[in-house]
Amino acid sequence: MDNKIIHWFKFGSPQTFYPLAGKMVPWFWALAAIFLVVGLWLGFFVAPTDAVQGEAYRIIFIHVPASWMSMFLYVVMACWAGIGLALNTRLSSMMASAIAPTGAMFAFLSLWTGALWGKPMWGTWWVWDARLTSELILLFLYLGFMALQAAIDEPRRADKAGAILALVGVVNVPVIYFSVKWWNTLHQGASISMSKGSTMAVTMLWGMLVMALCFWMYSIAVALMRVRAIMLERERHTDWVKYAVE
Amino acid sequence: MQWNSIGEFFAMGGYALYVWGSFGITALALLIEPLLLRKRQSDVLDSLRRELNADKQQRKPE
Numbered sequence: 001m002d003n004k005i006i007h008w009f010k011f012g013s014p015q016t017f018y019p020l021a022g023k024m025v026p027w028f029w030a031l032a033a034i035f036l037v038v039g040l041w042l043g044f045f046v047a048p049t050d051a052v053q054g055e056a057y058r059i060i061f062i063h064v065p066a067s068w069m070s071m072f073l074y075v076v077m078a079c080w081a082g083i084g085l086a087l088n089t090r091l092s093s094m095m096a097s098a099i100a101p102t103g104a105m106f107a108f109l110s111l112w113t114g115a116l117w118g119k120p121m122w123g124t125w126w127v128w129d130a131r132l133t134s135e136l137i138l139l140f141l142y143l144g145f146m147a148l149q150a151a152i153d154e155p156r157r158a159d160k161a162g163a164i165l166a167l168v169g170v171v172n173v174p175v176i177y178f179s180v181k182w183w184n185t186l187h188q189g190a191s192i193s194m195s196k197g198s199t200m201a202v203t204m205l206w207g208m209l210v211m212a213l214c215f216w217m218y219s220i221a222v223a224l225m226r227v228r229a230i231m232l233e234r235e236r237h238t239d240w241v242k243y244a245v246e
Numbered sequence: 247m248q249w250n251s252i253g254e255f256f257a258m259g260g261y262a263l264y265v266w267g268s269f270g271i272t273a274l275a276l277l278i279e280p281l282l283l284r285k286r287q288s289d290v291l292d293s294l295r296r297e298l299n300a301d302k303q304q305r306k307p308e
Contacts, residue, residue, distance in 0.1 A: 044255075049248050055259035059268045066272070105275055113268040120264050218276060225283045232290045236297075245294045 012091055014231045015240035021224040028221035035214035042207035050204075059117040060204070065212035067110040069219055070138060071173050073103035077145075078170045081163035091227075093159035094234065096166065097149060098227035102219050104142035110135055122186055130179035131187035134172060141169040155234055 043061035050057040077099040084093030114132065115125040126132065145162050152158035180189045200208075235241050249255040258265040 045249075049259065054261060056261040056264055058258070058265050062268055062272045102279065105279060109272050109275060112271055116264045116268045120261055222279055222283065225280065225287065229283065229286045229290055232287075232294065236290075236294060241294065242298060245291060245298060 012089055014091055014094070014235055015238075015244070017091055018228060018231050018240075018244055021228050025221050025224050025228075028217045028224065032214050032217035032221060035210050035217060039207055039211035039214050042203060042210055047203045047207050048201060053121060056117065056120050057204075059113050061207050061211045063110065063113040063117060064208050065215045066106045066113060067135065068212055069215045070103055070107035070110050070135070071176060073099050073106060073219060074138060074141070074166075074173055075170065077103060078166040081159070081166040084159055085163040085167075090156070090159070090234075091231075093156075093163065094227050094230045095223070096159070096162065098223045098230055099219075100142055100146050100149075101226070102222050104139060104146065106215070106219075107135065107139040107142055111139065118186075127186055129185045129187060130183040131176065131185050134176040134179050137172055138169075138176060141165070141172060145169075 039061065043058060047058070047061075049055055077096045080092045080099065081096035083089060084091075084096060111132070114135075118127070119125050145165050148165055149158040149162045152161055179185065180187055232241055232244070256262060256266075
């Protein structure tokens with residue numbers, strides 16, 4: 001057998017992943033802190049005032065990264081849940097459960113900051129348009145995944161039921177992304193596109209990207225912390241947990 | 247830099263409520279989540295240690 005294959009599967013078991021995750025957490029916190037300082041500095045002190053929106057546009061530095069993370073985390077969560085369902089690997093399913101609350105939080109923050117941006121710019125906190133509604137559905141998918149898992153006592157059954165919900169819900173992610181193209185909407189189009197590049201000032205763009213990196217590192221740190229707690233809770237009667245605690 | 251004073255910075259060109267309302271709630275959420283997780287972790291560890299000690303007590307000969 002190839003040694004490398006065995007090596008990778010080794011980290012697929014909770015008892016080897018638990019200490020590894022514990023070692024990784026502080027590094028991701030440090031990276032998140034660095035990107036936070038740089039991102040906020042760019043966002044508040046380097047990026048110029050917007051010609052149309054004045055200072056209100058600065059909400060973009062958290063609104064767009066939070067929205068990206070809410071969608072990205074959903075896809076990652078669904079992938080882990082799908083792997084757990086297909087290969088019956090329990091750590092994959094635990095990763096999915098560990099990501100869900102953070103994804104839900106970013107979906108909420110996306111809606112919250114969007115409302116606070118919409119009020120001064122559109123004159124309303126909320127409209128039932130495609131972009132906003134599909135992001136709200138994303139929040140409900142996260143909450144539904146968490147509620148479904150919480151409602152089933154047996155963890156492995158909860159993993160399977162949650163995985164199916166998560167996988168079906170993936171269809172919503174491209175709907176959110178393309179909603180500004182497919183339907184007439186109050187929401188502005190993408191600030192960054194693969195084909196046309198960016199339509200923003202360079203410093204604004206960098207502020208946004210660095211804040212996105214900050215949220216990314218934050219999400220990894222928090223997901224690893226949560227998966228560690230989940231591992232201990234679920235496997236409390238196993239020997240490795242006893243050794244890990246001692 | 248476009249700010250002439252601290253007051254001007256906090257006023258955010260008249261959009262203080264919206265800008266600080268966004269950043270404030272985000273900061274709060276990103277602060278509370280790891281704190282709750284730290285508590286969850288220490289709660290599990292506490293209960294596991296208690297269980298383990300109880301086991302040891304039981305096994306100890308009189």
